[in-house]
Amino acid sequence: MVSTTPIEPMDSPPPGPAGAVTGALAARSAGTGRAGDKVFLALSRGSGIFLLVLMASIAVFLTYRAAIALAENEGNFLTTFDWNPAGNPPVFGIAVLLFGTVVSSVIAMAIAVPVAVGIALFISHYAPRKLAGPIAYVVDLLAAVPSIIYGIWGALFLVPYLEGLNLWLDHFFSWTYIFEKTQIGVARSLFTVGILLAIMILPIVTSVSREVFLQVPKAHEEAALALGATRWEVIRMSVLPFGRSGVISASMLGLGRALGETMAVATVLSPSFLISGHLLNPGGGTFAQNIAAKFDEANELGRDALIASGLVLFVLTLLVNGGARMIIARRKEYSGANA
Amino acid sequence: MKLQRKNGLRATALGALAVTGALVLTACGSDDNTSSNGTGAGKATAASNISCEGAKGKLLASGSSAQKNAMDLWVKNYMAACSGVEINYKSSSSGEGIVAFNQGTVGFAGSDSALKPEEVAESKKICKSGQGINLPMVGGPVAIGYNLSGVDDLTLDAPTIAKIFNNKITKWNDPAIVKLNEGKSLPDKAIQAFHRSEDSGTTQNLGKYLGATAKADWPYEAEKKWPAPGGQAASGSSGVAAQVKQVDGAIGYFELSYATSQSIPTVSIDTGAAAPVKATSENASKAIAAAKVKGTGKDLALELDYATKAEGAYPIVLVTYEVVCDSGNKSDTLSTVKSFLTYTASDEGQKVLSDAGYAPIPVEINAKVRETVAGLN
Numbered sequence: 001m002v003s004t005t006p007i008e009p010m011d012s013p014p015p016g017p018a019g020a021v022t023g024a025l026a027a028r029s030a031g032t033g034r035a036g037d038k039v040f041l042a043l044s045r046g047s048g049i050f051l052l053v054l055m056a057s058i059a060v061f062l063t064y065r066a067a068i069a070l071a072e073n074e075g076n077f078l079t080t081f082d083w084n085p086a087g088n089p090p091v092f093g094i095a096v097l098l099f100g101t102v103v104s105s106v107i108a109m110a111i112a113v114p115v116a117v118g119i120a121l122f123i124s125h126y127a128p129r130k131l132a133g134p135i136a137y138v139v140d141l142l143a144a145v146p147s148i149i150y151g152i153w154g155a156l157f158l159v160p161y162l163e164g165l166n167l168w169l170d171h172f173f174s175w176t177y178i179f180e181k182t183q184i185g186v187a188r189s190l191f192t193v194g195i196l197l198a199i200m201i202l203p204i205v206t207s208v209s210r211e212v213f214l215q216v217p218k219a220h221e222e223a224a225l226a227l228g229a230t231r232w233e234v235i236r237m238s239v240l241p242f243g244r245s246g247v248i249s250a251s252m253l254g255l256g257r258a259l260g261e262t263m264a265v266a267t268v269l270s271p272s273f274l275i276s277g278h279l280l281n282p283g284g285g286t287f288a289q290n291i292a293a294k295f296d297e298a299n300e301l302g303r304d305a306l307i308a309s310g311l312v313l314f315v316l317t318l319l320v321n322g323g324a325r326m327i328i329a330r331r332k333e334y335s336g337a338n339a
Numbered sequence: 340m341k342l343q344r345k346n347g348l349r350a351t352a353l354g355a356l357a358v359t360g361a362l363v364l365t366a367c368g369s370d371d372n373t374s375s376n377g378t379g380a381g382k383a384t385a386a387s388n389i390s391c392e393g394a395k396g397k398l399l400a401s402g403s404s405a406q407k408n409a410m411d412l413w414v415k416n417y418m419a420a421c422s423g424v425e426i427n428y429k430s431s432s433s434g435e436g437i438v439a440f441n442q443g444t445v446g447f448a449g450s451d452s453a454l455k456p457e458e459v460a461e462s463k464k465i466c467k468s469g470q471g472i473n474l475p476m477v478g479g480p481v482a483i484g485y486n487l488s489g490v491d492d493l494t495l496d497a498p499t500i501a502k503i504f505n506n507k508i509t510k511w512n513d514p515a516i517v518k519l520n521e522g523k524s525l526p527d528k529a530i531q532a533f534h535r536s537e538d539s540g541t542t543q544n545l546g547k548y549l550g551a552t553a554k555a556d557w558p559y560e561a562e563k564k565w566p567a568p569g570g571q572a573a574s575g576s577s578g579v580a581a582q583v584k585q586v587d588g589a590i591g592y593f594e595l596s597y598a599t600s601q602s603i604p605t606v607s608i609d610t611g612a613a614a615p616v617k618a619t620s621e622n623a624s625k626a627i628a629a630a631k632v633k634g635t636g637k638d639l640a641l642e643l644d645y646a647t648k649a650e651g652a653y654p655i656v657l658v659t660y661e662v663v664c665d666s667g668n669k670s671d672t673l674s675t676v677k678s679f680l681t682y683t684a685s686d687e688g689q690k691v692l693s694d695a696g697y698a699p700i701p702v703e704i705n706a707k708v709r710e711t712v713a714g715l716n
Contacts, residue, residue: 084564086538160585184509184529185571186586270571271536282571293574297434297538 062311069304077308081273083290085298085305092305094312099275100190100284101313104265105258107194107279108201113251115198116205121235123206124213136210143203151267154196155188159268162187162195166280183281188270191279193286196264201254208253212246213239245328252324259317262288287313389682391421393674401429402436402449404576405541406477406659408596410449412691413683424675432575433540433659434563440662441465446672447680448662451540452563453640466664472638473660474708476683478698480623481544481655482598483606484583485590487511489526494519496609497654501549501556503590504532506569511588519609533582533591536572538563544657545592551645552654594657595620596696608655611648622653623698630658632704637665637711639704656698666716673715680712 070077072090080093119139123132166187173179220238229237265286271293272283291306298306400410407430414426428449436448437458443465453473454462462471483500485493490511495503499515502508508515512525535542546561559566573582576593583591584601595618598605607615616622626647634640641658661680668676682688689699700708 086564087562183569185531186582188571266574270573272569272572274568293537297432297438299438 059314062307062314065304066308066311069301069308072301073305081275083273083294083305085302090301090305094287094309096273096275097285097287097290097309098312098316100269101259101286101288101316103279103284104190104193104197104286105255107191108197108258109251109255111195111198112201112205112254113247116202116250116254117209117247119202119206120209120213121239123210125231125235125239136207139203139206141203142199143207147200147261147264148267150196150200151264154192154264154268158196159187159192162192166191170280178277178279180278181280182278183276183283185270185282187280188268188282189280190269190284193265193269194279196268197258197261200261200264201257204257205247205250205254208250209243209247212243212250215246216242248324248327252321255320256317259313259320260288261286262292265289266292287316388685388687389417389420389678391424391678394421394424394678395675396423396671397425397427398446398672398675398679399427399429399444400436400447400449401431401439401445402662403433403451403540403659404430405433405451405479405481405594405657406430406449406697407576408594408600408695409477409479409692409697412695413679413688416687416691417679417682421678424678426675426679432537434538437662440471443669446663446669446676449659450662451657451659452543453634453638453660454662462662462664465667467667469664469666471662472636472665472711473634473640473662474680474684474711475639475641475658475700475704476661476680476708477659477692478623478627478700479657479659479692479696480595480618480620480653480698481541481548481592481657482595482603482618483590483592483608483655484580484598484603485606486583486585486587486603487526487528488587490520490523491604492607493523493604494607494609494615497549497552498556500606501553503530504534504545504549504570505556505567506532507556528588531586531589532570533573533579533586533589534565534567534570535576535579536565536574539576540659541576541593541657545655547643548645548655592655594696595623599696608653610652610654612650612652614650616651616653618653618655620693620696620698622651623656624693624701625649625652626654626656627658627698628701630701630704632707637714639707639711641704658700663715665711665714668715677712677715680715681709684708684712 069085069092073085073092074089075082075091075093077093079095080091081096083092083096084090085092119135123136123139127135163186166181166189169179170181174181216239220242221234224234224238266289269284269286269289270282271285271289273285274283276283287309291310294302295306407428410428410430414428418424418426430449433450433452436445436450437454439445440448441458441461441464450473454471459470463469465471483495487493493516495516496519499508499519502515509530511528511530517525540563542565543561543563546557546559546566549557550559550561565572571582573579573591576597579591580593580597580601580603583589583603590606595605597603598618605618607617609615626649627641627643629644629647629649629652630641632639633642640660643656643658645654647654661683663676663680684700684705689705692699699705
């Protein structure tokens with residue numbers, strides 16, 4: 001909506017509620033009388049409405065099927081540490097899945113965001129141009145690798161090789177509780193999943209951050225340089241503040257992928273319905289992994305129960321995105337539109 | 340215009356590439372078929388007795404991964420004998436097979452455990468005039484595979500196995516294991532027990548065995564879902580076998596054919612008989628021979644004696660069934676199902692099993708299976 005303001009005639013009403021804008025657009029297209037305008041208006045309006053209807057229908061479908069499952073559930077949907085909708089009585093709860101999804105995504109973000117920002121800064125401000133292109137290309141290529149390939153690589157390569165790191169963490173950091181390995185077993189843990197997810201969300205965070213860093217007005221950087229700032233000071237004082245909201249949106253895009261990643265997690269994780277703060281222990285589960293593992297052989301109620309868990313993931317994603325929008329809105333003074 | 344012509348050219352090139360690719364792939368496929376016919380001379384003669392009467396078109400089936408390797412051989416032999424018939428057995432899990440069967444998407448399902456009453460009730464929607472029945476078709480030992488460098492020929496008994504999978508025994512040199520393996524040096528290494536992550540008939544059969552023989556150490560119901568806390572999970576028989584193969588100190592359970600095909604050593608069971616029993620298809624046959632039919636009517640679900648102490652009878656066995664409708668099968672697949680199951684239940688079909696690490700179904704029960712298959716409609 002904001003982007004339409006510059007091309008609007010001076011006498012049109014200022015951008016306000018959607019109705020005002022579409023009204024103005026309709027009046028304008030009627031005025032010129034060109035068929036193309038009308039078609040384009042109909043198309044774009046249709047697309048916008050289609051998106052809303054699509055999201056609403058997904059939500060309605062999930063809610064309806066979830067309600068059926070929840071009515072049958074004999075356990076507590078939020079606190080039961082079990083998933084047995086085929087049992088008698090049917091019992092299932094999402095506590096373990098919510099914990100696993102959030103923890104693995106947080107680990108992924110903690111690793112991926114700093115690395116991605118580093119790569120993006122290197123590509124946009126440090127690397128010689130000859131090197132920057134290929135590196136950017138390779139990072140983008142990481143996004144094209146199917147997740148099942150990451151899963152296979154993770155299970156056959158990453159898991160065996162992380163055992164050493166796990167033992168090292170256990171040896172030196174077992175006092176942190178989370179790095180204490182109490183259960184013997186290979187590294188098919190939430191921690192490993194977090195590392196794998198970090199690699200998977202790197203490209204999206206990197207490429208969006210890189211684009212944002214390249215948008216930093218040259219005048220800002222040159223002004224800082226003119227004041228005698230070093231390159232690091234330029235980055236710290238002009239590039240990072242300017243790019244902050246962009247990096248946050250990029251991270252949220254990545255977080256969306258991490259929350260919903262299915263096949264790679266299902267291949268690498270050794271699932272169990274227990275919550276453990278010891279992240280190196282095998283076990284745990286995520287929403288998407290649980291749905292993928294259980295959907296094929298679930299009975300009618302089992303499917304509805306999985307759909308109910310899917311609804312929770314849907315809401316979680318909405319909350320995360322909403323939160324991100326609020327953070328970005330608060331930092332609007334730095335966003336690209338106002339620069 | 341120019342742009343369009345260029346696009347057209349590109350499309351033609353892509354199309355040509357796709358066609359060539361398809362041709363190359365098909366060529367590979369047919370090569371494979373001829374070579375397998377050529378090398379498996381013994382099997383090819385067996386295949387010549389197959390009656391293809393009425394079989395036609397495509398038959399989809401799905402289910403138990405425990406009988407996958409047997410099914411692969413059967414399908415290969417059958418399709419070599421009956422040209423124009425295509426059988427596609429999707430090896431997933433018993434649970435998935437039954438779900439697919441009750442949705443009417445497959446001609447028959449493979450399952451490691453007999454249909455539950457509620458599943459039979461559900462099957463009546465698909466079998467218009469009848470219900471789903473179990474036909475025991477493949478027997479086999481559930482092997483306890485392990486990976487422990489320097490130790491071969493390990494012996495365990497039911498309580499020890501229960502305690503291992505229940506996380507009560509966590510070291511390979513635990514006194515209970517040492518006592519069963521006198522004279523062998525067992526390392527001071529942690530035991531990593533692997534179980535199936537998804538619902539599985541193999542899990543249920545192990546649970547039935549442990550419940551029947553080590554009730555004190557295995558207080559769980561025999562369900563398809565893994566009941567015990569702790570341990571590590573992997574997906575499918577192949578997933579568990581792969582983990583056992585990869586991890587030193589691991590132990591897991593799967594169909595014997597997965598152990599033989601990947602040369603994973605298996606545990607001999609101390610059943611109380613004079614000598615520990617090895618997991619072999621003959622030993623499994625001895626245990627299955629004592630099974631009784633517990634199904635009613637045309638249903639041939641079996642009751643196994645897990646607590647057997649007979650000499651050389653390997654007690655952890657599973658019988659995998661083919662689930663079909665006793666009447667009211669879909670008309671377009673009925674003749675193919677009948678023809679294929681007639682082959683799998685025949686002497687040739689059953690003989691294939693022992694070569695692949697499975698156990699044939701005992702003769703009296705097999706006779707009933709053939710009778711039932713002949714009467715399918």
